[in-house]
Amino acid sequence: MFQSSLFGRGLTARLLASSMLATAVAVPMASAGTISGEVADSTGTRTLRGAEVSLVELNQNAEVGQDGSYRFVNVPAGTYTLRVRYPGAEEQSRVITIADADTATESFTLAPRGSDGDTAVMETVLVIGQQANLLSSIARQRASDTVETVLTRDAIGQFPDQNVAEALRRAPGINVLNDQGEGRFVSVRGLDPNLNSASINGNRVLATGGDERAVALDVIPSELIESIEIKKSLTPDMDADTIGGSVEINTTSAFDRKKDLFSISYEGSYNDLNEKTSPKGSVDFIKLIGDNLGLSGGFSYYDREFSTDNVEMDGWSETDDGLVYAEDVEYRDYDVRRERYGFTLGLDFRASDNTDLYVRGLYSKFDDTELRTRLVFGLGEASSGTDTSASFDSADEEITVERDLKDRREIQTVRTISAGGKTITGPWTLTYDAAYSEADQTENGSIDPIIFRQDFEGDGALGLTFDYSDMKLPMFNVDFGAGGFNDPTAYEFDALERTTSEDAKDTEASFKFDVAREFALNNGTFEVKSGAKFRQRDKSLDFEFDIFDGYDGDLTLADVAGSATYGLVDIGVVPSLSRVRALTVPANIGPFERDALESEFASTVESYEADEEILAGYLMGKYQTGPLRVIGGVRVEQTKTNTSGSRAELIEEGGEFGGVTLEEDTLFITPVSYSNDYTDVLPSVNVRYDVTDKIVARFGAFQSIIRPSFGKFAPRFIIEENDEGEREGEFGNPELDPYRATNFDATLEYYFSPEAVIQGGVFYKKIDDYIVDVVFDDPGTFNGIDYNEAVIPLNGESAEVRGIELSYGQAFTMLPAPFDGLIANVNYTYTDTEAEVQTEDGLRAIPLPTSSEHTYNIVIGYDKGPVSLRLSGAGRSSYLDELGSDAEGDRYVEPHFQIDASAKYRFTENFQVFAELVNLNDATYTAYQTGPGRDRLLQYEEYSWTAKFGFKANF
Numbered sequence: 001m002f003q004s005s006l007f008g009r010g011l012t013a014r015l016l017a018s019s020m021l022a023t024a025v026a027v028p029m030a031s032a033g034t035i036s037g038e039v040a041d042s043t044g045t046r047t048l049r050g051a052e053v054s055l056v057e058l059n060q061n062a063e064v065g066q067d068g069s070y071r072f073v074n075v076p077a078g079t080y081t082l083r084v085r086y087p088g089a090e091e092q093s094r095v096i097t098i099a100d101a102d103t104a105t106e107s108f109t110l111a112p113r114g115s116d117g118d119t120a121v122m123e124t125v126l127v128i129g130q131q132a133n134l135l136s137s138i139a140r141q142r143a144s145d146t147v148e149t150v151l152t153r154d155a156i157g158q159f160p161d162q163n164v165a166e167a168l169r170r171a172p173g174i175n176v177l178n179d180q181g182e183g184r185f186v187s188v189r190g191l192d193p194n195l196n197s198a199s200i201n202g203n204r205v206l207a208t209g210g211d212e213r214a215v216a217l218d219v220i221p222s223e224l225i226e227s228i229e230i231k232k233s234l235t236p237d238m239d240a241d242t243i244g245g246s247v248e249i250n251t252t253s254a255f256d257r258k259k260d261l262f263s264i265s266y267e268g269s270y271n272d273l274n275e276k277t278s279p280k281g282s283v284d285f286i287k288l289i290g291d292n293l294g295l296s297g298g299f300s301y302y303d304r305e306f307s308t309d310n311v312e313m314d315g316w317s318e319t320d321d322g323l324v325y326a327e328d329v330e331y332r333d334y335d336v337r338r339e340r341y342g343f344t345l346g347l348d349f350r351a352s353d354n355t356d357l358y359v360r361g362l363y364s365k366f367d368d369t370e371l372r373t374r375l376v377f378g379l380g381e382a383s384s385g386t387d388t389s390a391s392f393d394s395a396d397e398e399i400t401v402e403r404d405l406k407d408r409r410e411i412q413t414v415r416t417i418s419a420g421g422k423t424i425t426g427p428w429t430l431t432y433d434a435a436y437s438e439a440d441q442t443e444n445g446s447i448d449p450i451i452f453r454q455d456f457e458g459d460g461a462l463g464l465t466f467d468y469s470d471m472k473l474p475m476f477n478v479d480f481g482a483g484g485f486n487d488p489t490a491y492e493f494d495a496l497e498r499t500t501s502e503d504a505k506d507t508e509a510s511f512k513f514d515v516a517r518e519f520a521l522n523n524g525t526f527e528v529k530s531g532a533k534f535r536q537r538d539k540s541l542d543f544e545f546d547i548f549d550g551y552d553g554d555l556t557l558a559d560v561a562g563s564a565t566y567g568l569v570d571i572g573v574v575p576s577l578s579r580v581r582a583l584t585v586p587a588n589i590g591p592f593e594r595d596a597l598e599s600e601f602a603s604t605v606e607s608y609e610a611d612e613e614i615l616a617g618y619l620m621g622k623y624q625t626g627p628l629r630v631i632g633g634v635r636v637e638q639t640k641t642n643t644s645g646s647r648a649e650l651i652e653e654g655g656e657f658g659g660v661t662l663e664e665d666t667l668f669i670t671p672v673s674y675s676n677d678y679t680d681v682l683p684s685v686n687v688r689y690d691v692t693d694k695i696v697a698r699f700g701a702f703q704s705i706i707r708p709s710f711g712k713f714a715p716r717f718i719i720e721e722n723d724e725g726e727r728e729g730e731f732g733n734p735e736l737d738p739y740r741a742t743n744f745d746a747t748l749e750y751y752f753s754p755e756a757v758i759q760g761g762v763f764y765k766k767i768d769d770y771i772v773d774v775v776f777d778d779p780g781t782f783n784g785i786d787y788n789e790a791v792i793p794l795n796g797e798s799a800e801v802r803g804i805e806l807s808y809g810q811a812f813t814m815l816p817a818p819f820d821g822l823i824a825n826v827n828y829t830y831t832d833t834e835a836e837v838q839t840e841d842g843l844r845a846i847p848l849p850t851s852s853e854h855t856y857n858i859v860i861g862y863d864k865g866p867v868s869l870r871l872s873g874a875g876r877s878s879y880l881d882e883l884g885s886d887a888e889g890d891r892y893v894e895p896h897f898q899i900d901a902s903a904k905y906r907f908t909e910n911f912q913v914f915a916e917l918v919n920l921n922d923a924t925y926t927a928y929q930t931g932p933g934r935d936r937l938l939q940y941e942e943y944s945w946t947a948k949f950g951f952k953a954n955f
Helices: 002-025 130-143 164-168 577-584 596-606
Strands: 033-041 052-055 060-063 069-075 078-085 092-098 103-105 108-110 148-152 174-179 182-188 197-200 227-231 246-250 261-271 276-289 293-318 324-350 355-378 384-386 389-393 399-425 428-443 446-456 463-467 475-480 492-521 524-551 561-563 573-575 592-594 608-625 628-651 666-690 695-706 717-721 727-731 739-753 756-768 771-776 780-782 785-787 789-795 798-811 822-839 842-846 854-864 867-876 879-882 891-893 896-908 911-918 925-929 936-942 946-954
Touching (some): 033 052, 033 092, 060 069, 069 492, 130 148, 130 739, 130 798, 164 182, 174 854, 174 867, 261 293, 399 492, 561 577, 596 666, 727 785
Parallel strands (some): 033 108, 197 246, 628 717
Antiparallel strands (some): 033 069, 052 078, 148 227, 174 182, 261 946, 384 389, 389 463, 399 446, 492 524, 524 592, 628 666, 695 739, 771 789, 822 854, 867 896, 879 891, 891 925, 896 911, 911 946
16 A cells, blocks of 8 residues: 555655656747736626637637637747637637747637617627527537536626526436435436546645535536536646536636626515425626726525425235235325525735736535425235235234324535636746635434334224325325323333434635646647645544433423424324423423433444545646647646544444343444555547538547545444344445446537537446445455345446437527527437346346436427526436335336526616516425335425515626
8 A cells, every 4th residue: 555655645756757857958949928807898898718719820729718818828929810709709810920939919809790770688698698699508518628517607697597406407417316306416427426526726625414415516506607517528737536527516607797787686486385485596796906806795695485295105915826015105294494504705816917926716605404294104914905905903913003293304505715826937837726625414403303103002992004006195084092092191201312413524625726838839739747645634524413212200291282384184183393392302301211322322323533635746748730629648646545433333222242141232332444545547549520610629538537426435343233133233334445437438529500409429438336225135254244134335347338428508689689599408318328236135236326328318499688587397218216125126206397488678788677487387306126026115295386586686
């Protein structure tokens, strides 16, 4: 391991040294000059990032950057044609003469094609509205060095959707996984969200949860974002920890615009299921202080209340007579309040003509309060039934009924701050950045849950029949014993489980430095670039869980009785939120009897600490000549990890430990720690070729890695042993290897008009050492620990991912009025995954978890004058969610298709009203097992629709 460390550090140093040497010894062309300038829209509102500037005679192209600037270096003395193109704008060309060692400045302002004589509103089409979003995305995609998709907001701060996850739903190959009906985790090309990466202003966004690397992007309001780039192929100067795609979130820079901005918006949000209206508001601003200093920022607040109706079933079994039934049935009623607020603040400073500096920060807080009441059936073997029903009689086996309440408040925060800049001196470009990111998730005193229970035994106590004819909504009927079933005084206190404290914390400090040297060749340009980056990440989960299993006195459901708002079936009496809160406040908690052993066990098994150190270096070359652009090189990343956790063994009375028979239940805790060290050499190449003036071909090949999620490799070894010596285990695996992938992309983009693109592509990925949770039902040994049943994360052999990606976007400005305001954006991705997983019965073929075979989005819009309309649909096919012990036990999620609509009307240039309908087709969530015989429900949720209405004003 020590040799690997030396190799990694040594190779990084050699890459940097070789790059410096290459740039230092090369001789630039004598008497060369520089041409630079800016490109903005004709209203002088904002810069046009992504515009293409060309020196026609030299076959050289430059992309306009975020601040609107472009630059050509090492230009021989002479006279040239300088051409500027931007989707939807009139092309401009100028003749420019540059003398020996001269510096020339030439700036452009672009107007929409055919805008002469149009209204002032139409003259802003390049920067405001749906067309502005589309044109900016087309420009930046076309200018890109890699395979990528870009989503942008317009010049008055409008983004297409409410949070970052929802906005990404519109991009090609993107599927958003919902939580309680809201977009949260992002899947790229149908792959598990853990196989993606996310960054803010070039630095990694951290996971708020205690176990995962996947980033919950609903934490970040879209009002704070300038653009989102989804990069699907990598270059050596990018972090290599992605397989699906790299989601790069950029906040606003003051130099994005040429004028000051102040905008404010307010809306109400009405949820049909709970019939409540929630407020939301935001403020955006950009203030330019002279030509060289600017401030930018924003604030967003959203307090949303909504409801979810849910059914969950588990323990599907079959009698000897072939009768299929579920042993566990739960009817869950959720009322959720999610309060989000966040702000960004940035300072941009042009220290000199050659140096730009910045400081940018983001803070976002997500306060999630979830109230859940529940009716739970614990059933034995079915007594009788049909193909679509099962009956249960307490005379045959005991029936347990629980009515409980969960009152959970979880607070997630994300903080990032970065400072850096760029210095250009002659042909040299230096970039530098230091950043600190922090994410955490906390709970303090959540009731999770409080349970009231009644056991029905013997003749006549309780009879139930469940009707499974509607797989998504199983109904139940009380055949007899309804009096006891509905009597709250008969449900006695069973347990109170309290998350007394959860503190999940994730921090990362990073430092990076890049140096680039550009050379002019006789037939193009060549740039050598190298750099280094250091990342120090620390993640921990500190968990305190208290279990109360007794009460000093009498406590029944009648003492806290309330009613449910559940809409699927009548679940009867449930605990009241206000009464439970009054009963469980610290002043009244005394009569509850804490189980010290179970509490310590529950607290110990969750907690862990991990630190991860990544040192990276790269060497990259970029060659451009006429229509050809090639970027190639190698990146080296060395990873060192240190983790600590516990081996927790809970042995029942009568069991043995160390050869001694125990006289009472006993918990044995042994601290454990592990270290790991590995180095990856990751080459890549990206080729872009302009086949014609309208056709762009791209090819990308790169190697990348995904490190295991912290919850998978943290050394948490949990064993429960009964008095017969049977041991159930749930293990972390500190010896997991990272996913390692070889990736290929090829795309063809056809820009058949200045406001349109149609593209198609293929991709292939070979993933070694992918990770899955494997369920073992037979005795075995893991890491020296014996078990009878266990769940263990393991590396698979290899997996293959292949697919096709198609997309089409167009603003139909060529049509006669009023149809020239139409906009269409359609995309489809096909993803085929093949993998094998080792089970106790040998290798089993599976698709990769969370991988949808089909992903598609459809957006039809209209944007003309004061009117803006949009109808959108986002869909995906079913996917494998979790592995069971065999194929029949696997958990799948049904296909999902959601329709949203929006309408906006601009009364004046500065004031607009809007309305939106979200999930207007009442799309639901269904998880199931595949049989045999028929699909078996595991989870069903419905959310109904949400209406939003409000206004936006800008000054």
